[in-house]
Amino acid sequence: xxxxxxxxxxxxxxSSILIVVSLLLLIFKGLNFGIDFKGGTLIELRASDTKxxxxxxxxRFNQMDLGDVSVKKFGNDTDFLVKFENKDNKxxxxxxxxASLDKSFxxxxxxxxxxxxxxxxxxxxxxxxxxxxxxxxxxxxxxxxIRFEWQFSLGAILALFHDVIVTLGVFSLFSLxxxxxxxxxxxxxxxxxxxxxVVIFDRVRENLxxxxxxxxxxxxxxxxxxxxxRTIITSATTxxxxxxxxxFGGEILKGxxxxxxxxxxxxxxxxxxxxxxxxxxLRVSQKTVLREDDQK
Amino acid sequence: xLYFSKLRILFITIFSVLFILIASSNLFKFDDSFFDKxxxxxxxxxxxxxxxxxxxxxxxxxxxxxxxxTTIRNYFKEKNIKINNIKIENQNIFFNVIDNDKQxxxxxxxxxxxxxxxxxxxxxxxxxxxxxxxxNIKVNFSKQGLIKLKTSSQDQAIEIVRxxxxxxxxxxxxxxxxxxxxxLVELPGLDDPMRIKSLLGKTANLTFRFxxxxxxxxxxxxxxxxxxxxxxxxxxxxxxISGENLLDAQPKMDTQNNQTIVSFTLDRxxxxxxxxxTSTGIGKKLAIVxxxxxxxxxxxxxxxxxxxxxxxxxxxxxxxxxxxxxxxxGALPAxxxxxxxxxxxxxxxxxxxxxxxxxxxxxxxxVIIFMxxxxxxxxxxxxVTLIVNLFILLGVLTLFEATLxxxxxxxxxxxxxxxxxxxxxxxxxxxxxxxxETNNILAxxxxxxxxxxxxxxxxxxxxxxxxxxxxxxxxxVKGFAxxxxxxxxxxxxxxxxxxxxxxxxxxxxxxxxxxxx
Numbered sequence: 001x002x003x004x005x006x007x008x009x010x011x012x013x014x015s016s017i018l019i020v021v022s023l024l025l026l027i028f029k030g031l032n033f034g035i036d037f038k039g040g041t042l043i044e045l046r047a048s049d050t051k052x053x054x055x056x057x058x059x060r061f062n063q064m065d066l067g068d069v070s071v072k073k074f075g076n077d078t079d080f081l082v083k084f085e086n087k088d089n090k091x092x093x094x095x096x097x098x099a100s101l102d103k104s105f106x107x108x109x110x111x112x113x114x115x116x117x118x119x120x121x122x123x124x125x126x127x128x129x130x131x132x133x134x135x136x137x138x139x140x141x142x143x144x145x146i147r148f149e150w151q152f153s154l155g156a157i158l159a160l161f162h163d164v165i166v167t168l169g170v171f172s173l174f175s176l177x178x179x180x181x182x183x184x185x186x187x188x189x190x191x192x193x194x195x196x197x198v199v200i201f202d203r204v205r206e207n208l209x210x211x212x213x214x215x216x217x218x219x220x221x222x223x224x225x226x227x228x229x230r231t232i233i234t235s236a237t238t239x240x241x242x243x244x245x246x247x248f249g250g251e252i253l254k255g256x257x258x259x260x261x262x263x264x265x266x267x268x269x270x271x272x273x274x275x276x277x278x279x280x281x282l283r284v285s286q287k288t289v290l291r292e293d294d295q296k
Numbered sequence: 297x298l299y300f301s302k303l304r305i306l307f308i309t310i311f312s313v314l315f316i317l318i319a320s321s322n323l324f325k326f327d328d329s330f331f332d333k334x335x336x337x338x339x340x341x342x343x344x345x346x347x348x349x350x351x352x353x354x355x356x357x358x359x360x361x362x363x364x365x366t367t368i369r370n371y372f373k374e375k376n377i378k379i380n381n382i383k384i385e386n387q388n389i390f391f392n393v394i395d396n397d398k399q400x401x402x403x404x405x406x407x408x409x410x411x412x413x414x415x416x417x418x419x420x421x422x423x424x425x426x427x428x429x430x431x432n433i434k435v436n437f438s439k440q441g442l443i444k445l446k447t448s449s450q451d452q453a454i455e456i457v458r459x460x461x462x463x464x465x466x467x468x469x470x471x472x473x474x475x476x477x478x479x480l481v482e483l484p485g486l487d488d489p490m491r492i493k494s495l496l497g498k499t500a501n502l503t504f505r506f507x508x509x510x511x512x513x514x515x516x517x518x519x520x521x522x523x524x525x526x527x528x529x530x531x532x533x534x535x536x537i538s539g540e541n542l543l544d545a546q547p548k549m550d551t552q553n554n555q556t557i558v559s560f561t562l563d564r565x566x567x568x569x570x571x572x573x574t575s576t577g578i579g580k581k582l583a584i585v586x587x588x589x590x591x592x593x594x595x596x597x598x599x600x601x602x603x604x605x606x607x608x609x610x611x612x613x614x615x616x617x618x619x620x621x622x623x624x625x626g627a628l629p630a631x632x633x634x635x636x637x638x639x640x641x642x643x644x645x646x647x648x649x650x651x652x653x654x655x656x657x658x659x660x661x662x663v664i665i666f667m668x669x670x671x672x673x674x675x676x677x678x679x680v681t682l683i684v685n686l687f688i689l690l691g692v693l694t695l696f697e698a699t700l701x702x703x704x705x706x707x708x709x710x711x712x713x714x715x716x717x718x719x720x721x722x723x724x725x726x727x728x729x730x731x732x733e734t735n736n737i738l739a740x741x742x743x744x745x746x747x748x749x750x751x752x753x754x755x756x757x758x759x760x761x762x763x764x765x766x767x768x769x770x771x772x773v774k775g776f777a778x779x780x781x782x783x784x785x786x787x788x789x790x791x792x793x794x795x796x797x798x799x800x801x802x803x804x805x806x807x808x809x810x811x812x813x
Binding site (some may be wrong): 044091092094095110111112113114115116117118120121125128129131132135136139140143147180181183184187188190191192194195196198199202203226227229230233234236237238239240241242243244245247248249250252253256257260 | 340348350490494497633634635636637638639640641643644647648651652654655656658659662663666667670702703705706709710712713714716717720721724728749750753754755756757758759760761762764765768769770771772773776777780
């Protein structure tokens with residue numbers, strides 16, 4: 001048996017620091033919103049001429065008066081991602097850009113993807129993204145409230161917040177782009193983290209009923225150990241699948257799979273070191289579950 | 297938990313085989329009359345264009361209010377009530393009447409049978425709201441009135457958009473309403489949406505009006521620019537004929553001076569009016585105005601009674617074709633703005649499919665190897681279950697003709713990763729049971745029973761997340777929600793029926809063996 005409970009305090013401290021740092025990052029550095037949420041235009045471009053590179057593209061685009069332009073390599077040496085604000089929301093902007101690029105590069109490039117999100121739509125997408133995440137947290141809260149005692153709910157929700165905030169914190173730290181698929185990833189993380197926590201909690205409650213003489217501090221450790229191989233195997237297979245997406249699923253899914261990988265790691269960690277410690281700190285005992293059983 | 301009746305085994309087998317067949321119909325071509333359902337590929341996988349259009353209703357509202365002022369004036373004139381100082385400000389009509397008439401006017405607007413102000417009994421609301429501000433009387437559209445107006449202009453616009461898109465002849469376009477002022481256009485396989493965008497961006501409001509020098513024209517005048525030059529001309533607001541009077545329009549080559557022109561045919565009313573106007577207006581210039589710009593303003597040389605004519609204006613063949621198309625499909629009730637556009641080229645779509653499939657294959661292999669190494673025989677059972685699960689999932693998607701997107705493929709891979717969870721929960725539980733229980737059958741049974749709540753909880757939480765994503769997400773993300781959500785059900789089915797069936801057969805044959813798992 002591994003003594004997970006020996007490190008409860010250490011990891012609680014670590015998590016608190018992580019959460020505070022993430023919140024500070026989110027407040028002061030902010031998130032790098034993609035065009036889905038900020039509005040603007042994105043062009044994925046493939047070049048067939050080595051003359052076309054990040055700096056020559058940047059020069060060309062900067063001459064076009066498009067506002068803030070960012071040019072990046074995308075995956076391999078011939079693919080580039082160009083993003084700009086398109087502040088005035090010009091109508092025929094793509095045609096103008098094509099004409100301008102034709103002048104410098106001839107026909108040696110190809111637009112593989114064009115996305116243009118107006119300010120109204122991006123504001124709505126952001127709003128619905130925030131609503132979706134809040135709604136999912138609320139639904140999880142309600143679900144766990146119905147299924148478990150309030151101490152458990154609190155533990156699970158704290159673990160959830162931890163996972164979401166720290167994942168977003170990592171995105172902020174490395175200025176990784178937040179787009180629609182990241183919202184999908186965050187929601188899935190919420191589901192996964194909850195799933196992981198609930199499996200351990202299920203066991204904690206079962207053990208609470210079974211043993212009246214073991215303190216919650218010990219009991220959580222027993223429960224974690226009993227479910228440990230399941231936790232490891234499920235996390236491992238999920239991570240293997242995600243790793244396959246990250247490495248082979250193409251550039252478009254990179255951000256999504258990275259967010260999910262982080263979320264699975266944090267989710268697994270938090271169900272052990274946050275959800276359970278909440279039970280310990282709230283001094284959950286056999287009475288907690290038995291009282292509830294009586295009511296039912 | 298381990299007992300299966302023969303009937304149930306039969307049912308599980310038929311069900312699984314059926315879905316495997318359905319899923320494989322995406323790979324092999326079956327006879328269409330027998331089964332023609334297929335998983336649709338999203339625009340991000342097959343390439344194509346997604347356009348979200350917003351109808352700008354402001355001009356429509358302005359126009360309606362403008363018409364309304366005339367209607368109000370005439371309506372009360374018949375009743376010998378004089379309307380004074382009528383004007384439009386900020387989408388409100390203001391006017392004055394003498395105090396003695398005030399009540400009568402208010403009554404007309406508030407009468408449920410009023411023909412001036414239609415009443416919608418279903419919403420218990422009039423089209424217009426009236427208010428006596430003391431200073432004057434204020435009339436504006438009620439909330440319901442505005443909604444009606446918006447939905448009706450949306451209905452008209454979607455019809456015109458459909459006609460224009462159909463005329464260009466793209467592959468299976470998808471044109472849908474969004475809210476009450478938006479239209480979603482999905483154009484699969486369209487690599488370069490520029491032409492469609494420019495066609496949808498035009499209102500195509502065509503009018504024929506005389507150029508005039510008379511500033512005091514009874515209908516009012518306006519200065520309009522020419523389409524191809526900076527010149528301006530003063531044009532009467534009186535409309536001789538408009539786009540509505542057109543029966544047909546076609547691009548043509550004018551053989552005399554080698555110009556591309558658009559020839560048109562008018563309906564009976566239009567022909568009559570056109571004939572009359574051209575007979576009285578010989579020598580005058582007739583301006584052909586499209587969306588507030590003069591295309592050309594030829595001099596009328598003869599009476600045109602045939603009801604057909606032509607527009608010249610320095611067209612290329614392409615621009616003449618487009619103008620004819622716009623004229624044939626009719627004018628939009630209001631301008632459209634493209635507020636969101638996403639276009640994916642077909643080669644990027646193919647690359648995404650390839651990458652997604654490779655990731656799926658590798659993810660699948662990794663999970664299968666991992667499970668086999670970890671659980672040996674029971675790993676094999678899990679793996680068979682996984683494969684069947686994947687087929688059932690694809691089968692369900694096929695049956696509902698769901699749209700598969702790139703995030704959707706990610707959802708399938710993720711399902712593969714998470715699907716083992718239920719089996720692992722069960723196997724781990726069985727292992728624990730076997731510590732105190734020597735009877736294999738009882739231990740296995742206990743493992744299944746005792747792991748049930750945890751499995752249920754775990755799947756419900758993921759399902760909740762998927763449901764929210766489905767309703768809140770858009771486009772590709774929705775595809776992810778679908779595969780993730782459907783994956784939960786197929787996983788539960790395959791774990792509780794297929795894997796359990798194999799397990800029970802194995803346990804029944806080896807019930808006296810030790811260390812079964």
